[in-house]
Amino acid sequence: MRNESITETVVWAVAEAKGVDPLDLDAPLYDSVDPDALQRILDAESFEGQIGFSLAGCDVTVHHDGRVVVAGGAEAAASEPSASPVSQG
Template sequence: MSQNVIAKIVEEVADAEGVEPSELDLTLYNHIDTDALVRLVNAEKGSWRLSFDIPGYTVTVRSDGSTLVEPKQ
């Protein structure tokens, strides 16, 4: 999954916002260390879940490669 996790998150946020990814005013690395996230995903050791907040949403990435972008309530 490697770098694809970043693209996947950006695409899901764009979908939630109803815009194209290029139209987002979001710099993901301002909210999480994207290099560390890619290293974690590439390690693929055990079962884990990582959640972090970005403006308006909570993002969850799991060891199975799934990502979830949920609006904050």
């Protein structure tokens, strides 16, 4: 399990869903969401919801407990929509 920030977890999860290297994503994270603001929101003890946004053609949901769910990607283009849950470690 990787020890990484939530922003790294998001990038890795989207790259995995698309079947590419994280450096090969066609859009940087900061084009979709402010990475520092995302981290601050999730670090707030009072936050109990989820944040959703699109990144590189995928729908991303980040839950208050650090779970990242990615819908779309390479599998979805070939068949039906998929969701790839990834837990932050």
